[in-house]
Amino acid sequence: MKDGQISRRAVLIGASAAAAWAASPARAMLLQAGGKKLPAAVESLLAQMTVEEKAGQLTLMAAAWSGGAAVTLNPAGASSNFDGQLAEVRAGRLTGVFNGNGAAMAKRMQTVATRDSRLRIPLLFAADVIHGFRTVFPVPMGEAASFDPDLAERTARVAAVEAAAAGIDWTFAPMVDIARDARWGRGVEGAGEDVLLGKLIAAARVRGFQGAKGLEAADAVAACAKHFAAYGAVEAGLDYNTVDISERTLRETYFPPFQAALAAGAPTVMASFNELSGIPATANEWLLTEVLRREWGFDGLVVSDYTADEELIAHGFAADAREATKLAFMAGVDMSMQSGFYIKHLPDLVARGEVPMARLDEAVRRVLALKVQLGLFDDPFRRIDPAREKARVRTRANLALAREAGSRSIVMLKNEGGLLPLPRAGKKIALIGPFASGLHDLIGPWNVYGTDAEAVDLATGVKALVQDPALVSVTAGAGLDGPIPGGIEAAVVAARAADVVVLAVGEHARMSGEAQSRSAIVVPPAQMALAEAVAATGKPVVVLLRNGRALALEGAVLKAPAILVTWFLGSEDGPAIADVLFGVVSPSGRLPVSFPQATGQEPYHYDHKPTGRPNPAGPLQEYKTHFREFPNQALFPFGHGLTYGEIAYSDLDLGGGQLSADGKLVVSATIANSGSRAAEEVVQLYIRDVAASVTRPVRELKAFRRVALKPGERKQVQFTLSRADLLFIGQTLKPTVEPGKFQLWIAPSAEAEGVSGSFELV
Known part of the structure; x- marks a missing residue:
């Protein structure tokens, strides 16, 4: 059935849908229970539901009527029959669908649910709204580079407003997995390698999706913290692979962002694909029941990932x-998402006593509770x-925010000789590379509803800002994955004719995201050959990296005097x-992931342990912790990023140098901009517990602050530490803190000295 045919049929529904809902048993029960008094209303519904209808409330499927990227992302859904899906709705065998095709589809399906099904329980419409709806924002890893939770909240808010206008109630976001192996493609969906940044961004995105007025607001969508848990720790960075880590690491690194998301109000959690210490997360009672429910007190809904219950067989x-x-x-x-297992097998499992009716009712209550929270039982x-769907998407204000978020996500790795910023007049600029122009690889992976065709490419953006667009040439030079005939020769000619080369190279969108693990996280060979040829012309080169992960840079790309990390914006x-x-x-972005010296250094994260044989400062020594070729440090560390100002750190004040168990310690440093341009510095506070009953990392980020500095301006930046900032997971697997000495850095990155000293917890 074609979309156009369904749209015409949907128009005929009219006001009958509202009338049918007003007379529905579910609506009547809700009113009898006092409107929003959830328990009584839900119990009334449960008492009338058959076991099959209960299993239907636990069954979520990809929308049969979908379009665009959803067809690729959900191939099983793409081959489904829409009329067949409507029949499932009538029979009460479906709780909702995901990644559908907008308000017209949702109206058609919801009308059937609330007019033709026996109990007329509303459907739930979900979607992967990962980094924007029709207005697309930087990929989450890129946006995390802003080190600005407020920005993340604002972009999530716009995404929710647009998505909700299209009938979406629930988003499978934010992804809050800590990612410490850049080979893993799904790191692009999260906030990087650091726990504190991950927690702050997770909470901000939940607040943004759900808004300040409550989930029942018409522009709110329910958030889903995913993937629980430790998906980012898959062996070898290989997607869906095994995870085998200690409970201490789980509690110290991988659990905290989930706890932050739940504390911010996320009502749902998605179980992860991976196994955890031999037990797949989807069937891990310790993880999903002991920890999530009994220990943390989570009373919301747990959903499987796409066919993850089915994958227990392959596991x-x-x-x-x-x-x-x-x-x-x-x-x-x-x-259950997409497998259809629950509707097929739960009724028989209950009938034979293998699944208690109490457990079935418990799960259904959670689904109905979410629908009530979302206001679906009211309307x-x-x-x-x-009409609202058309009016709310891609507004001028939304696109302005996308541009702001994009510019604030860019990280400047190098700027030798002050090559940047480029003048807007009087210079011939050669834009070279497969990402120099064209409506491709702009929005990045994991966006269902936005398109590259609606985005603005580099050449268009550059020509709009320069005084004379005729001075800008555009040459591809190479393809995304291989050479093009005469490409390098044309690029060399263009470079020689220019005053400066802007070389746009890196990963295309299909190199990042789900199932896109890379064994070598490098710029593709054909693009590296292009870079070498362009560099050989002797013209100054600005490299623009297109990437959804940390990259191991080398050759002419690394040697370029200026490098900007531009992600997918x-x-x-x-x-x-x-x-x-x-x-x-x-530029004010900072790396949320460490760029390694080489792929073989992965997994790498700045807050690693020192080992018993750390290499001291200086040359590499025998029988110390390092690779043969380079020290155990990043090429560009977490937190690194330059501005157009000249930034210096001085005047560390440790506030007396002692922190009592119930007190506060205020520390500060002076940050100065001696340059001729305004700058925005991300000032970062790191500590190290020098000696503890459990070994501690070489550094841990405890706070950061964005500081705007005019040319010549100096500001004192203060941080306040308390005992809570020093907690770690002790030998008993409980949070603890111990008296002793702590090193402290106020610095521009995780491996920069900045200003440093020590204090004591007494």
Whole structure:
């Protein structure tokens, strides 16, 4: 059935949907229970539901009526039949769908649910709104480079407003996995390698998606913290691979961002694909029940990832579909996504006493509770409005925010000789590389509803800012994955004719994201050959890196005097890059992931342990911790990023140097900009517990602050430490802190000295 045919049929629904809902049993029960008194209303519904209808409330499927990227991302859904899916709705065998095709589709399906099904329970519409809806913002890792949770909250808010206008109630975001192996492609969806930054960004995105007025607001979407847990720790950075780490590492590194998301109000959690110490997360009772529910007190909904319950069979953990259903459900997965296992097997498992009715009712209560929270029992069509859908997307204000977010996500790695910013007049500029122009690889991976065709490319952004666009030449030089005939020769000619080369190279969008692990995290060979040839012309080169992960830079790319990390910046990609290139905006992004010396250094993270044989400062020594070729340090560390100012740190004040168990310690440093341009510095506070009953990292980020500095301006930046900032997971696997000496740095990155000293916890 074609979309156009369905749209015409949907128009005929009219006001009958509202009338049908007003007379529905679910609506009547809600009113009898006092409107929003959830328990009584839910219990009334439960008492009338058959076991199959209960299993239906726990079954979520990809929308059969989808379009665009959803067809690729959800191939099983793309081949489904929409009329067949409507029949499932009528029969009460479906709780909702995800990644559907907008308000017209949602209105059609919701009308069937609330008019034709027996209990007329509203459907739930979900989607992967990862970094924007139709207005696309920087990929999450790129946006995390802003080191600005407020920005993350604002972009999530716009994404929610646009998505909700298209009928979406629930987003499978934020991804809060800590990612410490750049080979893993899904790191692009998260906030990087650091726990503190991960926690702050996770909470901000939840607040943004859900808004300040409550989930029932028509512009709110429910957040889903994913993937629980430790998906970012897969062996060898290989997607879906095994995870085997200590409980201490789980509690210290991988759990905190989830706890932050739940504390911010996320009502749902998605179980991860990976196994954890031999037990797949989807069937891990310790993880989903002991920790999440009993220890943390989470009373919301747990959903599987896409067919993850089915994958228990391939894991070798379940013998067949029936056993997989039982294992996942009894471990704590309330809702099954896409496999269809719950609707197929739960009724029989309950009938035979293998799954208690109490457990089934518990899961259904959680689903119904979410629907009540979202206001669907008050008005199932509250987010379904085709006119509003058109009016709220890609507004001027939304696109302006995309441009702001893009420019603030860019990280300047190098700027030798003050090559940047480029002048807007009088210079011939050669834009060279596969990302120099064209409506491709702009919005990046994992966006279902935005398109590159609606985004703005680099060449357009640059030509809009320069005084004379005729002085800008554009040459591809190489393809995304291989050479093009005559490409390098044409690029060399263009470079020789220019005053400066802007070389746009890196990864295309399909190199990052789910199932896109890379064994070598380098710029592709054909693009490296292009870079070498362009560099050989002797013209000054500005490298623009297109990437969804940390890269191991080498050769002419690394040697270029100026390097900007530009990620995938979304709808306003080209204008955002141009703003930084020409100094309209001073770069203020900082790396949320460490760039390694080489791929073989992965997994690498700045807060590693020192080992018993750390290499002292200076030359590499025999029988110390380092690779043969380079020290155990990053090429460009976490937190690194330059501005157009000249920044210096001085005057460390340790506030007396002692912190009492119930007191506060105020530390400060002076940050000065001696340059001729305004700058925005991200001042970072790190500590190290020198000696503890459990070994501690060489540094840990404890706070950061963005500071705007005019030319010649100096500011004192203060941080306040308390005992809580020094907690770690002790030998008993409980948070603890011990008296002793702590080193402290106020610095521009995790491996910079900045100003440093020590204090004592007494």
